[in-house]
Amino acid sequence: MRKSMRGAVDPFIVMDVMEAARQAESSGRNIIHMEVGQPGTGAPKGAAEAVAQAVGKDPLGYTVALGLPELRARIAQLYGAWYNVDLDPSRVIVTPGSSGAFLLAFTALFDSGDRVGIGAPGYPSYRQILKALGLDPVVIEASADNGYQLVGADLAGQNLQGLMMASPANPTGTMLDRTQMGAIMQAASDVGAAFISDEIYHGIEYDQKAVSALELPGDAYVINSFSKYFSMTGWRVGWMVVPDDHERIIERIAQNMFICAPHVAQVAALAALDCPEELDANMQVYRANRALMLAGLAAAGFDQIAPPDGAFYVYADVSEFTQDSRAFAAEILEEAGVAVTPGLDFDPKRGGQFLRFSYARSTADIEEGLARLKRFMAARR
Numbered sequence: 001m002r003k004s005m006r007g008a009v010d011p012f013i014v015m016d017v018m019e020a021a022r023q024a025e026s027s028g029r030n031i032i033h034m035e036v037g038q039p040g041t042g043a044p045k046g047a048a049e050a051v052a053q054a055v056g057k058d059p060l061g062y063t064v065a066l067g068l069p070e071l072r073a074r075i076a077q078l079y080g081a082w083y084n085v086d087l088d089p090s091r092v093i094v095t096p097g098s099s100g101a102f103l104l105a106f107t108a109l110f111d112s113g114d115r116v117g118i119g120a121p122g123y124p125s126y127r128q129i130l131k132a133l134g135l136d137p138v139v140i141e142a143s144a145d146n147g148y149q150l151v152g153a154d155l156a157g158q159n160l161q162g163l164m165m166a167s168p169a170n171p172t173g174t175m176l177d178r179t180q181m182g183a184i185m186q187a188a189s190d191v192g193a194a195f196i197s198d199e200i201y202h203g204i205e206y207d208q209k210a211v212s213a214l215e216l217p218g219d220a221y222v223i224n225s226f227s228k229y230f231s232m233t234g235w236r237v238g239w240m241v242v243p244d245d246h247e248r249i250i251e252r253i254a255q256n257m258f259i260c261a262p263h264v265a266q267v268a269a270l271a272a273l274d275c276p277e278e279l280d281a282n283m284q285v286y287r288a289n290r291a292l293m294l295a296g297l298a299a300a301g302f303d304q305i306a307p308p309d310g311a312f313y314v315y316a317d318v319s320e321f322t323q324d325s326r327a328f329a330a331e332i333l334e335e336a337g338v339a340v341t342p343g344l345d346f347d348p349k350r351g352g353q354f355l356r357f358s359y360a361r362s363t364a365d366i367e368e369g370l371a372r373l374k375r376f377m378a379a380r381r
Contacts, residue, residue: 009128013345017329021339032369033361035329035339037170037313039231040285040361043268044278047232050271051264060263065255066247067094067239068263071270075239078273082202083212091241093250094269096261098200098225098238102129103257105221105240108249109162109194110135116162117193119150121315121346121354123170141349147174147306148315152187163188166198168210171346171356172315173201173308181211185218196221200238201311203229203279204286210310219243226265228311230272231282237265286312289359289366296370297357300377312360315343319353321380329355336376338369 017035025031042048054060066072069089076089095101102125110116112134118126119142130137138160142148149169165184167176176184188195197213197220213220225238238261242250254260272279293314294307304317322328325342333339343354359366 006132006134009131010124012124012128013326014341017333017339017341020330020333024333024337029337031333032338032365032372034357034359034366034369035341037228037311037358037360038233039228039282039312040365041231041282043232043235044230044272044275046275046278047230047268047272051268054264054267060267063260063263063266065251065258065260067092067261068266068270071266072239074270074273079212079214079241082209083215085212085214087214087241088244090247091244093240093242093247093254094261094266095238095240095254096258097227097236098198098223099125099129100236100258100261101223101225101238101240102126103133104250104253105196105223105242106130106133106135106162107253107257108242108246109196109221114161115159116164117150117155117158117160118164119148119154119169120349121148121169121171121343121351122164123166123198124345126164139348141347144306144317147309148172149174149176149180150184151180152183155184155187155191155193158191160188160191160193162196163193164196164198166200168201168205168308168310170201170311171313171341171343171354172306173311173313174306175205175208175210175309177208178211178215181213182216185213185216185220189218194221195219196223198223200225201228204283204312205310206287206290207309214241221246226269226272229279230269231279232265232268232272235262235265235268237261237269285363286359288363289361292363292366292370293357293359296366296374300370300374301381302355302357302373302377312358314357314359315346316355316357317353318355323352325352325355332373332376335379336372338372338376
């Protein structure tokens with residue numbers, strides 16, 4: 001049977017690493033997971049309780065395409081609490097995870113062949129989803145001097161119809177401050193590019209609050225999710241905020257692509273928004289893990305990093321040890337029993353010289369993983 005060119009996308013390497021780790025575990029080995037950006041905690045207890053109650057009294061059928069009205073209103077309230085932004089709930093669209101939001105945004109904003117700028121290193125699925133939709137991902141290398149974040153000067157001379165940014169970023173955890181965010185939004189506007197802000201790691205910040213594109217002048221699509229801060233990866237529920245004249249466009253596409261986000265996940269998400277104590281406790285774990293990682297990775301020899309301002313990743317330059325991060329990650333998994341992600345996932349050109357370490361799991365796992373990495377590197381020398 002014939003195959004479309006749309007399917008000729010690269011694999012998501014971290015998922016391949018997860019599978020290799022699973023196979024190792026199935027053979028009886030203990031593996032420490034530093035490869036995947038998945039919180040070690042589950043959904044807040046209040047979310048699970050809300051679902052249990054709903055299942056007993058509600059058929060949980062289709063919702064309207066844009067999501068439960070009460071959930072959209074509650075998300076809008078979040079922007080008032082976090083950013084002092086007065087947001088009309090009608091601009092909030094509930095989506096099947098942030099991945100569903102990317103599909104909706106790219107479909108609503110761009111036509112086949114349009115060029116969309118993405119920074120490298122960056123989340124690999126941006127690139128692959130754009131390709132699968134017949135769009136042209138334009139990979140722009142970000143400088144270490146700028147925390148591997150794109151700046152306005154990087155767009156000079158670019159022919160772009162869109163620009164995708166993330167702050168805090170995956171894989172680096174670095175953030176844009178208010179001035180930097182405003183500058184890159186203006187630079188995108190100057191070249192005629194629609195601006196999409198991936199804010200999925202908002203809430204997981206350390207020294208300062210992340211800036212939302214909604215706090216600044218200009219139009220933007222803003223994408224977020226319940227996966228990271230709210231610890232609900234498997235529930236597959238996210239949201240996006242769009243300009244008011246794009247609401248109906250998104251609604252029509254969402255009706256046809258997804259019908260709606262999973263009803264049960266929306267019930268859980270609504271309850272999760274009112275579980276601040278549990279979410280704050282999760283943040284204390286990330287803070288402790290971050291401190292352990294910065295010290296422990298340096299002690300193991302991984303000291304060339306961009307210190308993370310948010311999220312739960314450390315992106316390390318390992319060019320002193322290898323030019324093939326995929327082979328190096330496989331060696332670490334085999335010899336040390338620690339799963340890490342090759343930089344090739346995030347930067348096709350320079351990623352052979354980088355590894356990403358996630359510290360989203362329990363503090364005990366992070367301590368054990370760091371001890372294994374230190375022993376592995378000492379033996380390797």
